[in-house]
Amino acid sequence: MSASVLAKFAGLAEQRRVLLGGGRDPFGVVFEHALSATEAVVDGRKVTLFGSNNYLGLNHDPECLRAAAEAARSEGTGTTGSRIANGTYGLHAELEAELAAFFGRRSCMVFTTGYQANLGMLSVLAGKDDVLLLDADSHASIYDASRLSQAQVIRFRHNDPDDLDRRLRRIGEIPGSKLVVVEGIYSMLGDAAPLAEFVEVKRRAGAALLVDEAHSFGVLGEHGRGLAEAAGVEADVEFVVGTFSKSLGSIGGYCVSDAEGFDILRVACRPYMFTASAPPSVIASTRAALARIARDPGLRQRLWENARRFYGGLENTGFRLGPRVSPIVAARMPDVPTAVAFWNALLDRGIYVNLTLPPATPDGQPLLRCSVTASHEVAQIDAAVAGFAAVAAALRLSLAAPSPAAG
Amino acid sequence: METDPQAITRLLIDTLAANPRVTREITAETVIVDDLALDSLAVMNFVMEIEDRLDVSVPLDRLAEIRTIGDLAGCLAELAGQR
Structure with a gap:
């Protein structure tokens, strides 16, 4: 009886099995402890949060x-x-x-x-x-x-x-x-x-x-x-x-x-x-x-400074992003397997972002959706940009040529 | 504006055949979601393309009841006929 009720989810279950192939379950991450507005513990290790929607860090x-x-x-x-x-x-x-x-x-x-x-x-x-x-x-x-x-x-x-x-x-x-x-x-x-x-x-x-x-x-x-x-x-x-x-x-x-x-x-x-x-x-x-x-309008100013730094960093590295600078910074991935591998590799390096897949994304394209907060330190942002660049190199992801404004 | 269900069925089939993600043969009996392996967003985007050609808007509440290409053609013909 219960098997037939769930039979309609067979296709979804199959898609999920493919996702789990990368190691972790991207939609089942457990944050064992939330340490601050920008850090948490996952698998016993400290990770920096770049996927929290916690724009002003007020939690x-x-x-x-x-x-x-x-x-x-x-x-x-x-x-x-x-x-x-x-x-x-x-x-x-x-x-x-x-x-x-x-x-x-x-x-x-x-x-x-x-x-x-x-x-x-x-x-x-x-x-x-x-x-x-x-x-x-x-x-x-x-x-x-x-x-x-x-x-x-x-x-x-x-x-x-x-x-x-x-x-x-x-x-x-x-x-x-x-x-x-x-x-x-x-x-x-x-x-x-x-x-x-x-x-x-x-x-x-x-x-x-x-x-x-x-x-x-x-x-x-x-x-x-x-x-x-x-x-x-x-x-x-x-x-x-x-x-x-x-x-x-x-x-x-x-x-x-x-x-x-x-x-x-x-x-x-x-x-x-x-x-x-x-x-x-x-x-x-x-x-x-x-x-x-x-x-305190200063909170909003810090958020935008951080958003510009992170967006600019990824853009100069050659990632294809959303149309304009915003506290939501989405890196476009060519296909789902690459997106899953990239997401896992970032977490291995202590960087948590949101993996978002079609049909939740526009244009049927997977995204590594990041969000920046006013609480991020400049060093955390620079480390995340460096992490993105390193994973792209390791996965041989083809990136756009660095823009002349780099640096 | 086109209001004949047969002609609209033809238009739907031709449009889908041009989509590289759709590989199988399509008839009026083709079940849109199951047979064509399109997700909900892809179906809505496909319908949007057709809406512009026929100058109609298919309400999402109507779209939810549609299963086959023939159903969709019938719905589009009815909406186009009301114009």
Whole structure:
């Protein structure tokens, strides 16, 4: 009985066996101990983390740690309830008010994970008569949300405002509403949406716009509010969704908006209503991290200095990367076996990066996806670049000629 | 714009035959995911190519119900006919 239930995974199991041929399981790494924002222990050895999405390094920030510990001691380890029952503490309400203020928006809803924030917002906003328009390279949580929604779902070409425009024209006049979804920074290649152009298109069509700033919050914009701030179009973005599990160093998600009557969603949005709320320690450290981001633009400056150093280092070594400098630096690999061997060899040298494979990657191409943090030391970055170069040489990977700007 | 299911089937087969990743013979009965060994992303990208040729958008919720090349041609013909 159980064998037949799992029979449909035979193909996936075979792909997985091939992946394991390189030695380790790339999707089953155990970090025996997390030592700091940039180091952990794997297989009993210290490794440097270049695949953590921990952009500002705040998960080991002393103030955030103290806030989490104090909240756990005074308020307990978990809320044991959902937001609409016994799971909304003063801490949750305060964080919502602080996030709304940070974004200069009227309302905020906090979710237990970033995944649930997308699942909840898209499924509740796009109803039966509505059309949801998704960028082709959207994160899995956006695709999953579209399946939970009752709306018609249309996919447009990645970062292509003209394609969105064509598809909006094809829809024409409908009784329901149109909701366009894009991301601030795309998690695979680190590229950003051409948001001002998207805004123009959606205004012409009378559509609403939701921007997922998961990877751009705390990273882009003069105040760290993300791509909408950087592009100067916040007034035209009806909904911003984001996560606590990247630059804020904990776990959770949110949506901020100026929409009139937004709070009705608290009793309509199922992924908000039917799961336990985040524990006090998580909410408390998130508040401390948000306060730090608000008062310390130096964090963002260090992040970008590190991103430029790492991106520049790999580019000068001859790796083919994403289109522009970003805290997400993705090295393109020619094929899956090379990517797996490269990933294992980097870990042998004490460098952890994310191995990402199609169909999770665009263009059907495997990537060694790296992320840089504000906490990386220059020496760690230079050592990682040297490690990439050494592994490329050992595997005889053909690289582009070093650029004249090298050094 | 083309609205005939047979002609659209022909267009689908010709487009797929030009894809180097697709090696086997294709008919209206070919099951897109299983027989052509295309992953979910490759299928969506293939459909996007066809959408531009026919000036239609296939909603992903409709695409989820489609199994064969013939099913896809029928869906595209219906959408093109509504224009």
